[in-house]
Amino acid sequence: MIGPNGSGKTTLLEVLLGLLPVASGTVRILGQLPGETDAIAYVPQDYTAAAGSALRARDMVALGLTGTSWGFRRTTAAQWKRIEDTMRAVDAFEVIDQRLATLSGGQRQRVAIAQALVSEPKLLLLDEPLANLDLRNQREVISLLDRLNSTLGVTIIMVAHDLNPLLRVLDGAVYLLDGHAHYDTLNGVVDDALLTHLYGTPLHVVRTVQGDLFVRGE
Amino acid sequence: MESIFVCLEFQTDWWQVMTSSFMRNALIGGTLVAIAAGVIGYFVVVRGTAFAAHALAHIGLPGATGAVLLGLPVTLGLAVFCVGGAIVIGALGRRRAGDREVATGTVLAFAVGLGLYFSSQATRSSSTMTNVLFGNLLAISPQELIVFAAFLVGVVAVVCAVFRPLLFASVDERVARSRRVPVRALSVLFMVLLGLVVTMSVQVVGTLLLFALVVTPAATAIMLTPRPGRAIALALVLNLLSVWAGLVVATMFSLPPSFCIVTIACTIWLVVRLTGRSRQVQL
Numbered sequence: 001m002i003g004p005n006g007s008g009k010t011t012l013l014e015v016l017l018g019l020l021p022v023a024s025g026t027v028r029i030l031g032q033l034p035g036e037t038d039a040i041a042y043v044p045q046d047y048t049a050a051a052g053s054a055l056r057a058r059d060m061v062a063l064g065l066t067g068t069s070w071g072f073r074r075t076t077a078a079q080w081k082r083i084e085d086t087m088r089a090v091d092a093f094e095v096i097d098q099r100l101a102t103l104s105g106g107q108r109q110r111v112a113i114a115q116a117l118v119s120e121p122k123l124l125l126l127d128e129p130l131a132n133l134d135l136r137n138q139r140e141v142i143s144l145l146d147r148l149n150s151t152l153g154v155t156i157i158m159v160a161h162d163l164n165p166l167l168r169v170l171d172g173a174v175y176l177l178d179g180h181a182h183y184d185t186l187n188g189v190v191d192d193a194l195l196t197h198l199y200g201t202p203l204h205v206v207r208t209v210q211g212d213l214f215v216r217g218e
Numbered sequence: 219m220e221s222i223f224v225c226l227e228f229q230t231d232w233w234q235v236m237t238s239s240f241m242r243n244a245l246i247g248g249t250l251v252a253i254a255a256g257v258i259g260y261f262v263v264v265r266g267t268a269f270a271a272h273a274l275a276h277i278g279l280p281g282a283t284g285a286v287l288l289g290l291p292v293t294l295g296l297a298v299f300c301v302g303g304a305i306v307i308g309a310l311g312r313r314r315a316g317d318r319e320v321a322t323g324t325v326l327a328f329a330v331g332l333g334l335y336f337s338s339q340a341t342r343s344s345s346t347m348t349n350v351l352f353g354n355l356l357a358i359s360p361q362e363l364i365v366f367a368a369f370l371v372g373v374v375a376v377v378c379a380v381f382r383p384l385l386f387a388s389v390d391e392r393v394a395r396s397r398r399v400p401v402r403a404l405s406v407l408f409m410v411l412l413g414l415v416v417t418m419s420v421q422v423v424g425t426l427l428l429f430a431l432v433v434t435p436a437a438t439a440i441m442l443t444p445r446p447g448r449a450i451a452l453a454l455v456l457n458l459l460s461v462w463a464g465l466v467v468a469t470m471f472s473l474p475p476s477f478c479i480v481t482i483a484c485t486i487w488l489v490v491r492l493t494g495r496s497r498q499v500q501l
Contacts, residue, residue, distance in 0.1 A: 017396040035398060042396040054264045056444045060389070067386030068397050072378035099444045119397075 001159045002189075003176035004199050009159045010045075012174075012181060013125055016157075017042055030122060041116035045128040047108075053101035057092065057111045058083055060100060064115035086118045087111075089152075090144060106137030110144070117148065124148070126158040130165060138165050145169070163190075167213045190215065232470045240356060241469070247358040248461035248479075250366045251418045251431070254373050256454030258415045259436030260446070261377075261408060265388040268433045269319060270307050270409070274416045275425035276326045277303035279333030282350040282420070287340045292350070293362055296420055299329075301413035308409030309402075353424035353476040355465070362421065369414045376411060380404060385446060422461065423476045430480040431457065438487045441494050456486060 001009050014020040015027055018035020027034050041064070061083045062075055075083075087093045092110035095103055103111065109129055116124055129145075130138045146169040149156050157174075160166055172185040177198055189195075195203040195215060202218045235241060262271050278296045285295025307322065337347045349357060377384070387394040387401045395401045416428065423431050439452035464479030 014392075017392075019392060019395055035396075038397075040396070042393055044390065044392050047390060047393065054440050054444065054449070055389070055446070059444070059446060063382070063386045063389060067382050067394065068399055069382055070379060072381050115393075 001157060001174045001176075002161065002163060002198070005161065007176040008179075009176060010127055012176065013042075013127055013157075013159060016040070016125060038119070039122040041119055041121035041124050043109075043112045043116050043124070043126045043129060045131055047112040053099045055100055056097055057087070057100060057103065057107075057114075058096045060111055061086060061096075061114045061118055064118040083114075083118060086114045089117065089148070090114045091140075104137075105132050106134075106140065109133065109137070109141055113141075113144070113148075117152075117154070121154060124154050124156045126156065128159050128161075130160060130162070142166060142169055163195075164214050167215075226471050226473075229470055229472050232466075235469045236466065241465070243358050243360060243363060244355045244465060244475070245462070247363055247366060248355055248422055248465060249458065250363070250370045251415075251422045252457035252461045253454055254366075254370045254415045255419050255432045256435060256439075256457040257374060257377055257450055258412055259432050259453050259457075260439070260450045261384060261388060262412065262433055263436045263440055264385065265408070267409075267412070268429070269322065271412060271416065271432050272429055273307070273322045273326045274300050274303050274409075274413055275420055275428040276333075277329045278416060278420055279350055279425055280329050280336055283333045283336035283340065283346060286346045287336050291361075292346065293365055293417065293421070296350075296417045297414065300416045300420075301410055303329075304409035304413030304416075305406055308406035349424070350420060351424045351426050352474065353420060353422050353427065355422050355461075355475045355479075358421060366418050366421075369418055373411050373414055376407065380407065384408060423479055427476055427480045430483045431460070434483045434487045435460065438483075438490050441490050456483070460486070 001012065003009050011020065015022055016029055016034055017040065018033070030037050030039050058080075062079070065079055065083060066075055084093065084096065087096045090110040090113050092107055092114060095107050095111070100108060100111065113124075113126075113129075116126075124145075126145075129141060133141060142165055145156050145158070148154050149169075158166075163170075163173075167186070167190070170186045170189075172183060173189045174181055174183050175189065175194075175198055176182075190205045190213060192204055195205065203215055204218070206214050206216060229235070262268055278300045281295035281297075281299025282292045283295075284299075285292050288295075303325075310321075333347075333350075340346070348354075383394070383399045384404050386397070387399050387404050391401045391405075415432065419428050419431050435456040436449070436453040438456055439449045442452060443449050460479050460483040464482050465475055467473065467482075468475040468478040
């Protein structure tokens, strides 16, 4: 989901999650009204910063599995196994017993993704998952999301303002233009005129002879 | 100069005082409050609502002095104001922390002023005022013990029932809401529980020193262990230690119990914090 700052990307995400009501019309997601399905998981921007040092990575991930159940009960061995397996799937098993505050930005993002994944969602919504990550961590998180998409069959929608790191994994993009949402496939979106109009600054799509694709300003 | 140190005189009859009936009430009351404050304190720290806890204690002041003016029980006045204030703060939610801090601080200042006014209108005002500001565990009555026991049972039962969703909502309201956790209702519920615990704790350490009983031991516990269950158990043990040891030392040297309780809790926090720092520097 792309668009300049203030175009309504996060707002649209919050509507999909049922956190914001729509002024008019109806929204259906996975065939249900927003907020009525358990099949959607959400990773907000800078998610794990809030928990600080109070929790370990494993406790944070556990909340994705048991955080909605009432009553006082222990996390079962089977649940811990599932939590550990999910931490392995996001390549963060080695930090499972560390406090969140001691983790790097890239590790925290993995923990946040693990918390979202552990409930086995069909759809994963991420708000700016690459913000505040260095180039290497950006690349690793993108590869991780690509792998989860292909191996687990999870549909992934992410909000981003920089297209470049995503071009090799994108199927298509929702773009918010002049107050309306549009969808196009990757080839339709990487268009000089569209991107220039969308971001309000001259942009060019460059294709190298190796087949790489990137967007650059003038 | 000498007279300052003369105050610290060892009381040879301290064991007789410890085993007297009013001290038994103080020990039971202190235990009930220590457990409740330990359980709720963990969530106060995780939710980052330490300032709200501090504010609630002050909002209770006009409740207490107003109750004396009207000839009602102090606990009733405290509970009405603390729980009322808690519902308002809880309904405001956790949005825009800076904005809310100013609003809470302003209400808090007004509440303390109102407390002073009520106190000035009542005849036996000065002792109530001191008791509410600094606590007086030794003045606890058997009726209050029954009320406190009921509060404690209520607080523990509710926390057990909502433990996981409350922790989930405490970490991040947006994600918890997206998973259909009733975040707003939990926020109000939590603040009501906090209001009850503050009502109890004011009796022990008073509004001015409440932080040391509700927030400090929980923060110490979280520094020592990141496991939620263990942190709560540890906060509870630290609270019990502070209250019991505080009462014993206060009796031995004829000091105000609140002072001893707060000093022990703060010293443990300081030691853990300093040794924690040096451990991190070594790493």
